[in-house]
Amino acid sequence: MLTSSSPAYVAGFGGHIATEAVPGALPKGRNSPQRPAFGLYTEQLSGTAFTMPRHENRRSWLYRMRPSADHRPFVAYDDAKGLNVTLAGPLAPNRLRWDPLPDPGPETDFIDGLTTIVHNRAPSDLEGVAMHLYAANRERLDRVFVSADGELLVLPQDGRLELLTELGRIELAAGQVALIPRGVRFKIALPDGSARGYLAENYGAPFRLPDLGPIGANGLANPRDFETPVAWFEDRDEPTQVIQKYDGRLWATTLDHSPLDVVAWHGNLAPCRYDLSHFNAIGTVSFDHPDPSIFTVLTSPSGMAGRANVDFVIFPPRWMVAEDTFRPPWFHRNVMSECMGLLTGAYDAKAEGFQPGGLSLHNMMSGHGPDVETWRRASEADLKPHKIDGTMAFMIESCWPFEVPAEALGRAQPDYDAAWADFPKARLP
Numbered sequence: 001m002l003t004s005s006s007p008a009y010v011a012g013f014g015g016h017i018a019t020e021a022v023p024g025a026l027p028k029g030r031n032s033p034q035r036p037a038f039g040l041y042t043e044q045l046s047g048t049a050f051t052m053p054r055h056e057n058r059r060s061w062l063y064r065m066r067p068s069a070d071h072r073p074f075v076a077y078d079d080a081k082g083l084n085v086t087l088a089g090p091l092a093p094n095r096l097r098w099d100p101l102p103d104p105g106p107e108t109d110f111i112d113g114l115t116t117i118v119h120n121r122a123p124s125d126l127e128g129v130a131m132h133l134y135a136a137n138r139e140r141l142d143r144v145f146v147s148a149d150g151e152l153l154v155l156p157q158d159g160r161l162e163l164l165t166e167l168g169r170i171e172l173a174a175g176q177v178a179l180i181p182r183g184v185r186f187k188i189a190l191p192d193g194s195a196r197g198y199l200a201e202n203y204g205a206p207f208r209l210p211d212l213g214p215i216g217a218n219g220l221a222n223p224r225d226f227e228t229p230v231a232w233f234e235d236r237d238e239p240t241q242v243i244q245k246y247d248g249r250l251w252a253t254t255l256d257h258s259p260l261d262v263v264a265w266h267g268n269l270a271p272c273r274y275d276l277s278h279f280n281a282i283g284t285v286s287f288d289h290p291d292p293s294i295f296t297v298l299t300s301p302s303g304m305a306g307r308a309n310v311d312f313v314i315f316p317p318r319w320m321v322a323e324d325t326f327r328p329p330w331f332h333r334n335v336m337s338e339c340m341g342l343l344t345g346a347y348d349a350k351a352e353g354f355q356p357g358g359l360s361l362h363n364m365m366s367g368h369g370p371d372v373e374t375w376r377r378a379s380e381a382d383l384k385p386h387k388i389d390g391t392m393a394f395m396i397e398s399c400w401p402f403e404v405p406a407e408a409l410g411r412a413q414p415d416y417d418a419a420w421a422d423f424p425k426a427r428l429p
Contacts, residue, residue, distance in 0.1 A: 007169035009227035013209060013272065019168075019231040020063075020264035031061050040263055041067045047151075047181050047206055047269040058181070058206055060267025062166070065235065068185075068259060074251035077243055082115030083132065084405055085248055091403055095366050097416040098408070100157075100357030101135045101196065109140040110188045111243055111250075114199065117359050117408045118339050120400035123149035123203050123248050127302065128400050129310045130201040131339050131359065137194040143241035144259060146185040149248065150203040153298075153312060154178040155394065157343050157357045159195030161188055166262045167270045168229025174343060175392065178273045179207060179298070185242065185259050186271070196357060198341050200396050201245075204309035207298040215282060221297045225278040228270050234260040276343075276392060281318040287325050292395070302399055308336070313395040315347065321385045328378050331369030336397050338362045345391030349374055353419065360416075363401050371419040 010017050020026040025040060027033045032042045040063040047058035104113045113136040121128025130150070141164075154161065156174045163170040163178055165186035172178050174197075180186060209221060236258040243252045274297070282294050295313045302309040320327045329349045340347075340360045347354050351373035354360060362368040370378065404412075 007171055007232070008230045009273075010230060011224050011227055013221075013223040013226035014268055015223075015228075016266070016268045017228055017270060018266035021231040021233050022263050025063055025264035026266060027063070036063055038263070040064060043068060045181075045183060045267075045269055047183070058269040060167070060265050060269040062262045063264040064166075065233070065261035065263065066257060066259075071242065071253050071255055074244060074246075074253045077250040077252035080112050080114055080250055082113070082407070083245075083250060084116055084407070085119055085130075085403075086405055086407075087403055091363075091401075091409075093363060093366055095360070095362050095368055095416055096404065096409075096412045097354065097360040098358055098412055100355055101133050104135045104137055107138045108136055109138045109143070110134055110136040110195075111140075111143065111145050113137075115408070116405050118361055118402040118404055120337070120398055120402045121203060125203065127204045127309055129203060129300075129396060129398050131341075131396055131402075132199040132201065133196070133357070133359070134199055135196040136188070136190060139188070139190045139193075141187055141189065142239065143243060144185045144187045145243050145245075146183060147201060147245040148183060149245050150201040151182045151206055152180040153200040153202065153207070154180065155198040155200070155341070155343065156195060157197040157341075159190065159192045159197075161195055161197075162191060163188060163271065164232075164234070164260060165229070165271050166260050167265055168232045170229050170271060170273050172273060175277060176273055176275050178271060180271045181206065181269050184271060187260070197343075198359075198394075200310070200312070202300050202310050204300045204302065207300050207310070207312065210296045210299045210311075219280045219282050220294075221274065221279055226272045226274050228272045231262065231264050233263045234258040276314055276316060279314060279316050281316055283318060283320075284322045284325075287323050289320075289322050289325060289327065292329065304399075307399045308397065309399060311336075311395070311397040313397060315391070315393040315395075317387065317389045317391060319385060319387050323383060325383070326378055327381075327383075327386075328370045328374055331367065333365045333367050334362070335364055336399055337364045337402050338368075339396045339398075339402060341394050341396075343392040343394065347391065347393045348388055350419065351377075353413065353416070361402055361404070368420075372422055375423070
């Protein structure tokens with residue numbers, strides 16, 4: 001049942017939602033009735049172990065036209081040539097940066113247009129993150145994708161997407177992001193005919209909103225600004241290919257129907273979207289500026305308190321007012337590893353070389369910071385209130401060091417180190 005009407009949403013992050021696309025499809029007062037309405041099948045989708053604490057437990061009950069267990073064996077899928085983790089060997093502790101992906105070949109859909117740039121840990125560790133780029137110019141509505149390895153954070157850079165998921169429809173444009181839980185099947189429509197952007201795959205604990213501590217009850221990404229789609233389903237009895245990412249590889253099987261046939265569901269495991277312009281940035285009104293962690297939108301904790309498996313951080317439009325302060329990001333070395341992308345505009349720490357759709361990597365304890373030209377301008381600037389506008393950069397930060405597949409390493413910019421060349425020596429008395 002594909003419709004042309006706009007999707008509907010429920011506001012809030014991580015809340016328990018009950019929704020039905022057909023009145024009477026959702027059971028009342030029980031999860032698994034003996035005879036569900038209309039002959040639907042009951043299925044629980046668990047995003048965490050059953051015994052997780054209640055405040056961390058993620059699961060939804062689905063009421064669908066066919067059980068998802070009805071499929072033939074999966075076989076290896078090898079057409080997504082860029083999605084791989086084959087390494088060139090031990091990675092040197094060098095800073096790396098990539099230009100945007102070239103235009104894809106003709107008839108390239110979202111799945112086949114995925115390219116892995118960096119990753120850490122193995123999916124089977126249930127920790128770590130991978131960073132992929134996507135570039136697509138073909139819409140394939142006869143195939144769906146699902147990652148059993150991790151939850152997916154979709155960041156469009158150019159071109160709109162429509163995510164048709166088991167639990168509802170999400171319209172997504174540049175400046176918005178979508179979160180798709182591990183195990184949720186979806187396919188992608190291309191309203192503009194082509195699209196490119198970023199796809200972060202979180203192998204660890206599901207993303208959640210960071211604690212605010214002394215900030216108080218409000219600020220940063222507020223729960224009310226996240227939107228979860230209401231139930232929607234597709235009643236289509238035609239061959240549909242299911243491509244599943246499992247243990248780092250892709251596998252495929254073909255059904256005789258669409259698996260996006262969930263007529264009703266309830267629970268707190270569901271896809272959602274968020275408009276980055278709603279992020280309430282917090283900053284200094286005196287001197288110096290806070291750590292970049294103040295720009296965290298979502299976090300996936302590790303086993304050590306305060307050390308993230310993955311942080312999703314943005315650098316949005318904001319006012320800079322700090323007095324007697326070097327305002328761009330300072331030079332630093334970090335125990336965390338940083339992978340940065342640019343959705344639009346320019347990044348305030350780099351004068352050139354970092355393009356929208358590109359990516360940079362600064363692994364743990366790699367010295368980095370502003371380039372020479374940015375340092376010079378900021379050091380000589382007349383400090384008045386100034387708004388950084390027309391930009392949106394983001395960072396995927398992890399406590400684990402990143403690795404780079406051999407093919408991606410060969411495409412890295414050869415002269416990135418030159419960004420920090422020719423700084424003048426300090427003049428001592």
